[in-house]
Each structure stands twice: as C-alpha cells, then as structure tokens.
Amino acid sequence: MKRVPKRTSVDMSIELAKLRLESPVLTASGCAAAGKELDQFIDISTIGAVVTKSVMLEPRSGRATPRMAETPSGMLNGIGLQGPGIDDFIEKDLAWLNQKGAKTIVSIAGNNVEEFGKVADKLRDIPGVIGIEVNISCPNVENRGQVFACDPYAAADVINNVRRNVSASMPLFAKLSPDVTDITEIAKSVVKAGADGLSVINTLLGMVIDTDTLLPRLSGKTGGLSGPAIRPVAVRCVYQIRKALPNIPIIGMGGIRSGRDAVEFFAAGANAVSVGTTVFNDPEACVRVHDEVAQILQDKGLRSLAEIINAAHEELI
Amino acid sequence: MKRVPKRTSVDMSIELAKLRLESPVLTASGCAAAGKELDQFIDISTIGAVVTKSVMLEPRSGRATPRMAETPSGMLNGIGLQGPGIDDFIEKDLAWLNQKGAKTIVSIAGNNVEEFGKVADKLRDIPGVIGIEVNISCPNVENRGQVFACDPYAAADVINNVRRNVSASMPLFAKLSPDVTDITEIAKSVVKAGADGLSVINTLLGMVIDTDTLLPRLSGKTGGLSGPAIRPVAVRCVYQIRKALPNIPIIGMGGIRSGRDAVEFFAAGANAVSVGTTVFNDPEACVRVHDEVAQILQDKGLRSLAEIINAAHEELI
Amino acid sequence: MPIVHKGTVVDNKKVGNYFVLTATAADMPKEFKPGNFVAVAIGDERSSLILRRAFSIYQVNDRGVYGGTVDIVISPHGPGTDYLANLKRNDAINLVGPLGKPFSLPKDPVPCVLVGGGYGAAPLFTLAEALTARGCRVDFILGASTQEKLFGMLEARRISTTLTVTTDDGTSGQMGQVTDALPEVIKKSNAAVIYACGPMKMLEAVANVANMHGIVSQTSVEESMACGIGVCMTCVLPIIGDDGITRMLRSCVDGPAFKGDKVRWDQVGKIPSDTWGAPVEGVN
Amino acid sequence: MPIVHKGTVVDNKKVGNYFVLTATAADMPKEFKPGNFVAVAIGDERSSLILRRAFSIYQVNDRGVYGGTVDIVISPHGPGTDYLANLKRNDAINLVGPLGKPFSLPKDPVPCVLVGGGYGAAPLFTLAEALTARGCRVDFILGASTQEKLFGMLEARRISTTLTVTTDDGTSGQMGQVTDALPEVIKKSNAAVIYACGPMKMLEAVANVANMHGIVSQTSVEESMACGIGVCMTCVLPIIGDDGITRMLRSCVDGPAFKGDKVRWDQVGKIPSDTWGAPVEGVN
Numbered sequence A, B: 001m002k003r004v005p006k007r008t009s010v011d012m013s014i015e016l017a018k019l020r021l022e023s024p025v026l027t028a029s030g031c032a033a034a035g036k037e038l039d040q041f042i043d044i045s046t047i048g049a050v051v052t053k054s055v056m057l058e059p060r061s062g063r064a065t066p067r068m069a070e071t072p073s074g075m076l077n078g079i080g081l082q083g084p085g086i087d088d089f090i091e092k093d094l095a096w097l098n099q100k101g102a103k104t105i106v107s108i109a110g111n112n113v114e115e116f117g118k119v120a121d122k123l124r125d126i127p128g129v130i131g132i133e134v135n136i137s138c139p140n141v142e143n144r145g146q147v148f149a150c151d152p153y154a155a156a157d158v159i160n161n162v163r164r165n166v167s168a169s170m171p172l173f174a175k176l177s178p179d180v181t182d183i184t185e186i187a188k189s190v191v192k193a194g195a196d197g198l199s200v201i202n203t204l205l206g207m208v209i210d211t212d213t214l215l216p217r218l219s220g221k222t223g224g225l226s227g228p229a230i231r232p233v234a235v236r237c238v239y240q241i242r243k244a245l246p247n248i249p250i251i252g253m254g255g256i257r258s259g260r261d262a263v264e265f266f267a268a269g270a271n272a273v274s275v276g277t278t279v280f281n282d283p284e285a286c287v288r289v290h291d292e293v294a295q296i297l298q299d300k301g302l303r304s305l306a307e308i309i310n311a312a313h314e315e316l317i
Numbered sequence C, D: 001m002p003i004v005h006k007g008t009v010v011d012n013k014k015v016g017n018y019f020v021l022t023a024t025a026a027d028m029p030k031e032f033k034p035g036n037f038v039a040v041a042i043g044d045e046r047s048s049l050i051l052r053r054a055f056s057i058y059q060v061n062d063r064g065v066y067g068g069t070v071d072i073v074i075s076p077h078g079p080g081t082d083y084l085a086n087l088k089r090n091d092a093i094n095l096v097g098p099l100g101k102p103f104s105l106p107k108d109p110v111p112c113v114l115v116g117g118g119y120g121a122a123p124l125f126t127l128a129e130a131l132t133a134r135g136c137r138v139d140f141i142l143g144a145s146t147q148e149k150l151f152g153m154l155e156a157r158r159i160s161t162t163l164t165v166t167t168d169d170g171t172s173g174q175m176g177q178v179t180d181a182l183p184e185v186i187k188k189s190n191a192a193v194i195y196a197c198g199p200m201k202m203l204e205a206v207a208n209v210a211n212m213h214g215i216v217s218q219t220s221v222e223e224s225m226a227c228g229i230g231v232c233m234t235c236v237l238p239i240i241g242d243d244g245i246t247r248m249l250r251s252c253v254d255g256p257a258f259k260g261d262k263v264r265w266d267q268v269g270k271i272p273s274d275t276w277g278a279p280v281e282g283v284n
C-alpha cells in the first residue's frame, strides 16, 4: 500500500511563485532520483512536487566511490552529479513522471554559464515541467572550480542565461549555497537576474577523514553536508532571506525530518519545503512530514498552512 | 578522584606557535569558564591549556534567556559574552589558574578594534598567560555590526591592534568564523597582520524556532551552532587552511567528542585541539580525549602525535 | 565534589504522572545535601541529544545492595524525559552529581513550610528530614494542576506536622493554588522560613507571600541548563546581591535555590537595565 | 514491492562471531526472493546515525507465531552493527525490504556451486533451497579467515551435495582461500553456475576462476550504501552492459548480484576512463 497524505480539514495547499500545489512538501534534488523508486513507497503524484536530481547537458558518470560518509545526525556526499544527460532524462524519466501524473520541478546544472542555458532550452515546451530549479551550487569549470552560488555575479549570470532560455511563465528557482558570508546578497542578485523563487539551502562543504587511513573518506576529498545536523543553519538562511526579501517565494530545506522541523521552516519564511536526506532513512518521509504538519496545524486550531508562514517575523505579520 | 591523563609510551607533547605543551587537548573558549568548575572533575593543570571564556574590557551581563537550544547532535547558544571584564578576570580567575599551575590562553573580545587592543594591553606582563586567542568571530555580539572575522580587513585591523599591544613574544591566535565564502582569505589576512596561529572554528550562525510559539527560541534570535553536528565543516576548514598555509600553527575545534574525532583534526592539519560543547556532556572530556588519542596512536604502532599531523595532505608529507 | 558515574537503572516505576527512577550512583549519596541535583545523559555516544538533563535528587541511599543509589522523579514531556521514563532495570544511565548549592538550613529549630508544585516536591523530602533532625517543625503544602500531578503525598504526610494539598481543578485537596493555602499554614505553624520548588510562577507567588509576611523564603528555580556544572552560562537569572547590585547568576552553581526576595521575578528572561554589565542602550 | 516495517526483535543469538537476529517483518517474506536484502534503521528519531544499514536476508518465515519474520546475520564491527548486535527480544527495529534484485536462477536443472565468505554466506541458503527445488545439484564452499567467522556450516551440509570449508589459518577445513578449493569443486560437480557472496576481493577471485572455466558467475557485491532504495547514487560500481559500455550502476537496485564477468573488478572505486559520461580529462 503506497502511502498518500491523510485527508484533514486543514488547507495544506500553497502558492509558490506562479504555482499552486496541493501539498507544501517536495522532494529535494538528488535525494529522490526521478521519483520512480520512491513511488514504491508513496504515491508520488500526491506530494507537492518531485524535484529531480540535477541534470546536465551530457551524461555524467559522477565521482569515484566512496561517495559518502555518515556524520553525526547527517551525512557527507560527493556524488558528482551522476546522471543520464538532459535528452535521456526527458525521454525516460520525465515521460515516466508525466505518465504518473506527478508534478515535476526539474533541477538543472552546468559546467559553465552557457551549459545551464542549453539545458534549460531543452526543457522548453516539454509538457509536465512545472518549474525549474537551477542548481548553482556546483563548481564553475571555467573559473577554477569556483562555485557559482558563492559569487553574486556568477550566480546572476547563470540565472540570467537560464531566464533567456525558458518561457517567461516558467517558474525559476535558484538554489543557494550556505557557504557564503552573506546569503542575502546572493539572494538579491539572483532575484534581480530573473529568479522567481529561491531554494534554500544546498549542502555545506565538509570533510570526513578516515581515522584508519588518515586520508579524506570521500574520493573527492570534500563533500556536501546534509541532514538534521545542518537544520539550524538552514532555518537561519531562510529567515535572513525572508527578512531581506519579504515577498520572494522560498522552498526551504536542510535537515527536515519531522513535521515540527518543517514548521520551523514555514515560520522562518518558507512557502514550501523539500525533504532530502531523511528520505534515505524513511522512504515515506515526504508524505509523513505532510501529515505531521497538518496534525500540528490542527492541534493549534488553525485551518490553513498559510497562517503560519512567516510567523517568526513579528514585523511581517 | 580528579581524572588526569594516563601515562603512555606515546609522546603527546606538541609545539604550537612558540609554545610547547604536554598535551594537545585544550578547552574551548566559553565551554570551560575559567577552569575552576572543571577542576572538580579533571586536574586542570594536566591538560594542554585552559582557553578561557572570551573576556572584554568591561563587565558584561550577556543576553537575556533563553540562551540555548538543543539541536540534532549539537546546540545553539547566544550567551552574549557574559563576563566580569578584564580587571576582575585578572584579579580572580587568572590568579586562581596561576595558583593551580594551569597553562592559560586568554581569549579576548571587543566591541570595536580599539577595545581589543585595550584588553590585550591589560594582559601585558601578567604572569601565567601563555597565549592570547583573539575572538574575532563571535556571532553573538549584541552590537549589530558585522562580525570582524567575516571581513578580511576588519579581521586584520583587530589582530594588528592586538599585536601592537602585546609583547612580540606573546603567541597570538586568531579565532576564525566558518561563516565566510573563503576562510583561507581571512586566514591569510590575519596571519599577515601578526597572528602566530589560528583557532579554527568558531560556531556557525544558526536559528531554532520554537514550534509552539513559532518564534525564534533564543532571545537573540540567531545563535552559534556547535557540537558534533558541525565537525565535518570544521575539519574541512582546518584542511583548507593547512593547505593554504602549510606552516601556520592551528588549534582545531568543532564537534570533537572522542579521540577519533581529534585524530581527524590532527590529520587535517591541526597542531592542537580544543574540546567545547562535549564538555557539557562529559566534564572529563579533555582528559578522556587525550587518553583516547594516545591509545589510537599506540594501536597504530606510532610513538608520537607529531607523526599524524597533516597526514591527510599527501603533498605535505 | 561531584562525580561522573556510569551507572545502571535499578528500578523505574510509574507514580501518578511521573516515574521514580533509581540508579546506581557510587559515592554521590555520601556527598549529597538536600537541594542538590544530578545531570543525566540522554543515551550513549550514538545519541543525537548531547546535553544532559537536570533532575532534583529525590532520595539517596548509600548502603543498599547496589552500593550508593539516587532516586529522581521524571515528568515525561520532551525527548529527554521521555527517554528516561522508558528506561528499564539494568539499562545504562550516566549521571553527574551531586550538583548545585544545597538549601541553606536555619541555624535554630524554627518552623518551616515546604511548598512543592508538581514534581517540584522531589527535593523537599530529604530537606524535611534534615530540618526535622534539627528540631524544626515542618509543614508541607503540595500543589498541582490535577491529582495525577501531585507528588509524594503519603510521604509528606508521614514526615510533616501538617500536609495541605491543593489542585487547580479540585481533584484532590483544596481547589486552588498553593499560595491560596500558604498564609493559613504560615499562621498556624508560625513559620520562619518557606522553602519552595516548582514552576517559576509559583515560586514568584510564594516569594511574594513570604515577603508580605516578612519571612525568609528559599526558592529552587528551574532554568534551562546546557551543562549543569557552571561552565556555559545558559542558566542565568537576575539576582540581587548583598551589595544591592543585580547580577546574572548561574542557577546551576549559584543556585538552584535562591532567597525569594533576591530574585528579580518580573525580570526573569530579561536583563534588567540596572544589571551589572547590562548593555548601555538597553538592547539585547 | 518493498515496505517500511516498524517491527520488533523476536530473537538475537550469538553464533560464532555473528548474531542471528530475527525480526517481525509483516509481508516481507511473501515478497522475498533469494538475494534480497533489508535496510535496517539504527535506533529511533533520537539516534545520531541516520542512515540505514544493509543486510542480506538469511531466512524468512511467513507463517510463524509472530506473523512474517526475517532473519539477518550481523557481523558487529562498527556503530551500526554493534547497535544491532546488542538488540534484545522485544526491542523495536525498523526494516525496509525486501530490496535489491534477487539472484537469477538458471532455467535448467544445472549444477551450481555456492561460495560464501564469512557472513557473505547468509543469502546463499535460501538460494540453495530454490535451486534444489528446481532440481539443481548444489555444492557449497564456505570460507573465512578463521573458524569463528565461518557461517552456516551445519545448514550448508544439510542442503548441499558437498560442503568444502576453507580458513586462512586452518582452524577449520582446508587451510587457504575459497578459490583454492573452487576448481576442484567445479570439476567434481560439473558446475554450470557459480554464486558468490563475500568480500570484494573474494568475489573478484571467484569471478576469475569462473571465467577461466568458461562458466557463469553471479557475485553479490557489498558497496557502501546510503539509501538502499536507488535514490542517492552512492553505491555504484563500474559494470559492463550488454552493449559493451561500462556504466556506474547502483548496487542496491541494479544488484547487489551482478554477473561476475560484467564487473570491472580492477576499477571498483574508480571511474574507468571509458565509462559512460566519464570526465573527459580523466580527473575525478
């Protein structure tokens, strides 16, 4: 029996950029592949949206193993964006998602500014894509591997280029890295460049050293830290961005394990949330978190999720 | 019976800036007050050094409560540098530490560049101070201004000013914040300004929202995230700085709970480690970590700690 | 001196809404004085909950078959207390204690009223014994929102001259709050000292009644603690010193019991602007 | 279809260096095929270990007094396996399964050799039953570094035509490795297929022997897994496809059993430069 969200009297639907979603809980890019495997556990068409693993122009082998290490209340990953390339993705993964009636937000990545645009262009007029998440938290091959999301200009360049390659009505979400001195600066820059919303946050750069070999555990040495460990950083980032940009749609993520965790993000300013690493622990997590949020709202005597969004900002409500 | 390090055949002594310490394990600033309370559990004179809570020029009440929230494998704190002020500190805390024969590294903080210098000046010629750690990175300062450690120029100004107010032979450690785009840039800047070593890392800026009130849990809204949760970020920072500055002495910290954790820091490039949040869980932690590291080295058939420092940098060894 | 003890659970029984957990505790009983507390770890090194939880020591036994043991009273309501409530006999439990300043005892054999709110009663029974041993008359008031949340009625009756019980909903004893009953008990017993432990609002109310009657109160406060041993500065509250100056004192080492008239009750959770070292602009 | 099951431990007994843990598992046994594994959570939501651990399913029972149960074999050596080894009857345990592709069974009743290294023997017993049911002759080879680390000798003897045992130190059976014994067993049994599960080095050696004898091998690999269900891409290794192209395939959903001649054994832990989508410069 695939799990589906429980029906309750609480209105869990949300407005997100130009989208209206029945559930505020989405998958996180890279933590749900293209939805098919999770559909064994939950009915993938009943969650807010499937955010797919970041896809690039060409097929990609990813990094050598080991690609992960467990850390206290979290994990480090260095997958290296393994994937089939955009053509194969559209032909197989997207076709499957469409056939299932899933709502799909396609996450895209590129080695340089142009590549992002090309991937976006491939998605033009493809049915079933309700939004594009631009994963700018990846290294710019042309600039010594500097991560796009760590530089307001590079980040804006990417968003600009993607914006020009998709229809004006296509909601674009820029996915930000927390590894910056001032995340609101990057946020403002990408919004100015044409992002309709922000996905906050990607992983934190980390390292685990194998105490037997005394060498970095991951083949790529550093990797991305995710899971409950990073939640306080993620909530802080969402809060800061909401404060700086009172009206920008935000998909919040980073360590969400329970409905209570998701409520922290909504109160901090998220309009929707993505559940990432927790899916590895609980394949039903996206539906469970939805149910738990609904229950919390019901226990508070509230009728809709909208009532708690931004609640932590006394000046905004 | 106060715990003291076990005697083993492994040479655990270290060279750190101009210091020679019998143990590589120190307390972390703000997690051991001025040593007195911990001395009920461990003999405080037997650990590497006591790094005291950051002291400022004037007495300080700190922030209103709640000042902390527990987080997955970590905690958030917003103490706001409560303390007695430098005069009272010297008269009472330092006198006690000296009488105990403890090795003391005094952590200092200031509201502005000048204040740092004034605090440092007060420590001139005070016996028993083996080093000064300059806390340029506390995110909790009530002063709304930017954190010194997030700007290479401000950070350098502070170190410069402190350097001018202490004797040339006094080892100065600059304590860095991980909340920056490029921590090696800050590291280089403070070393150029006169820091003899670096303390890496201070807490990450985070937020916890109370899901009952929907408001930030801490009175100061944001706080500093510490504990095992942040260890992979801390190890990465140490590794990056060691790579950028192959010879700078580093005190590594952030989530050290066990000897294995400490070994990660040594391999990444730390010459010494501080144990912070874990002390709240285990008041004997500084001695226990020392013993566990010695045991690991013994199990590896090594004779001295020095043999594993920088081991994760294949190019350095 | 406090110790870190890797103990085991000897017993854990449900009593009303609470659990009374007995753990081996080595030499802690020998060092114990009424008013001390223990800081209990929540799970082992695999646990994601890294901070200890504070519990008043309810009973100690230093000659049992298990060597020294301590009893604590657990009110399950969060991850840590839920975990402890579910521990079973022989499970591992790690304790640090005894911690905190004990209650100050009067030099002379004066009448004392002991006021416990809910599980706040826990530290009062060993206190009552110590007071009785000094020849003090002891009168008890136990209060709670409802009967299930009263703790230690039988025992209080046994060791006190009178026991008065209040519940907000009237399910046991008088309907009302402890402070409704307090003036009468003070009068009857001719009390010279009031000891109180329970929710902050109750303590404030008790301290006010004591002040009004011109008698001394000792209130054992409950502030959120990260370390319990005095090194972190999370557990502070504004306390007026003998010099009249308000300081943010640590409830774990300078308390948990403070004189009721020295606590700035209306300013708990704030920094009063006249506090030693308060921000000049009054911002926090 | 795999399910998420909040089960309980029915039994957990030490067998040599291992623990055989039986857990309730609802409908998993009905869906089970030999070669499947389960992903087991390490503790509850309080645990700092958030990733599941993979274990081959050793036995299933769908008609026991506890309803469906599965047995797994645990080799304690790290935080997760230590935790599981210490679970007691009635403790909670959360399982996801059955996961992974089952072993492919031969269409015809051909002789098969089953090679298990240490706890790698675990999935081979249900396989042996399925093969026997199809009329295949089954010969077993069990190997380990030392006697204590052999698993399932009695059972292997019972369900096989021959059992050969090897240990590196000679404490049981022949001194040496499984591959020292393998050619002889292949010859005697006239084997058409070899199934192997154990350490990667052993699998590589077995695959080589099979290749040399021109027979098919199925090797069940053990790659570090974060999700076990195919969504994270951590568990990949280079596998040659039917089209001759090497791809980084997920061992959790495309395996764990792969044909021995399709695994690029010498390139495990690397990205062979001719892999589909490999970095052009050969960097990683």
Ligand SMILES: Cc1cc2nc3c(=O)[nH]c(=O)nc-3n(C[C@H](O)[C@H](O)[C@H](O)COP(=O)(O)OP(=O)(O)OC[C@H]3O[C@@H](n4cnc5c(N)ncnc54)[C@H](O)[C@@H]3O)c2cc1C
Pocket (backbone or CB within 6 Å): B069, B070, C037, C051, C052, C053, C054, C055, C056, C057, C072, C073, C074, C075, C076, C077, C078, C079, C080, C081, C082, C119, C120, C122, C221, C222, C223, C224, C225, C226, C256
């Ligand atoms: C001196 C003292 C004596 C106490 N005696 C008892 C007792 O006898 N019986 C009993 O049931 N409880 C007692 N408490 C309260 C008990 O410590 C808290 O209820 C418990 O820490 C809450 O943990 P939790 O994980 O269940 O809840 P949570 O609220 O989720 O705890 C989260 C975090 O906040 C801290 N925290 C939250 N509330 C409190 C609090 N009131 N006091 C201290 N820390 C808190 C916890 O230590 C933990 O770090 C005492 C507290 C103090 C300070």
Ligand SMILES: Cc1cc2nc3c(=O)[nH]c(=O)nc-3n(C[C@H](O)[C@H](O)[C@H](O)COP(=O)(O)OP(=O)(O)OC[C@H]3O[C@@H](n4cnc5c(N)ncnc54)[C@H](O)[C@@H]3O)c2cc1C
Pocket (backbone or CB within 6 Å): A069, A070, D037, D051, D052, D053, D054, D055, D056, D057, D072, D073, D074, D075, D076, D077, D078, D079, D080, D081, D082, D119, D120, D122, D221, D222, D223, D224, D225, D226, D256
């Ligand atoms: C398909 C499959 C079947 C397995 N069957 C068994 C079995 O029947 N009996 C048995 O004892 N073990 C089996 N293992 C190995 C078992 O999963 C690991 O030993 C276990 O995950 C190690 O966890 P740990 O916490 O004890 O050790 P650690 O090494 O500390 O584990 C740390 C992290 O690395 C991962 N990891 C480490 N080693 C492995 C590994 N070899 N395989 C997968 N993940 C790993 C863990 O999942 C965890 O996330 C199997 C593994 C796979 C992939």
Ligand SMILES: Cc1cc2nc3c(=O)[nH]c(=O)nc-3n(C[C@H](O)[C@H](O)[C@H](O)COP(=O)(O)O)c2cc1C
Pocket (backbone or CB within 6 Å): A028, A029, A030, A031, A053, A054, A077, A079, A081, A107, A135, A175, A201, A202, A203, A224, A225, A226, A227, A228, A230, A253, A254, A255, A256, A274, A275, A276, A277, A278, D232
């Ligand atoms: C194994 C793994 C792979 C990931 N891959 C991607 C990716 O391809 N693109 C992306 O934008 N984010 C990727 N992420 C980041 C997540 O989408 C998410 O931002 C981050 O993990 C924080 O959320 P979490 O703590 O809920 O996992 C990945 C995370 C993990 C753990």
Ligand SMILES: Cc1cc2nc3c(=O)[nH]c(=O)nc-3n(C[C@H](O)[C@H](O)[C@H](O)COP(=O)(O)O)c2cc1C
Pocket (backbone or CB within 6 Å): B028, B029, B030, B031, B053, B054, B077, B079, B081, B107, B135, B138, B175, B201, B202, B203, B224, B225, B226, B227, B228, B230, B253, B254, B255, B256, B274, B275, B276, B277, B278, C232
């Ligand atoms: C309660 C608390 C108070 C702290 N106070 C200070 C401080 O006064 N000065 C400072 O430089 N760092 C302070 N820190 C940061 C620690 O010294 C340390 O850098 C950080 O907590 C990471 O190490 P850990 O994870 O071992 O705690 C404090 C940390 C905590 C948890």
Ligand code: FES
Pocket (backbone or CB within 6 Å): C224, C225, C226, C227, C228, C229, C230, C231, C232, C233, C234, C235, C236, C250, C251, C252, C253
């Ligand atoms: S709880 Fe740490 S100082 Fe009181």
Ligand code: FES
Pocket (backbone or CB within 6 Å): D224, D225, D226, D227, D228, D229, D230, D231, D232, D233, D234, D235, D236, D250, D251, D252, D253
């Ligand atoms: S373990 Fe996640 S894809 Fe295989």
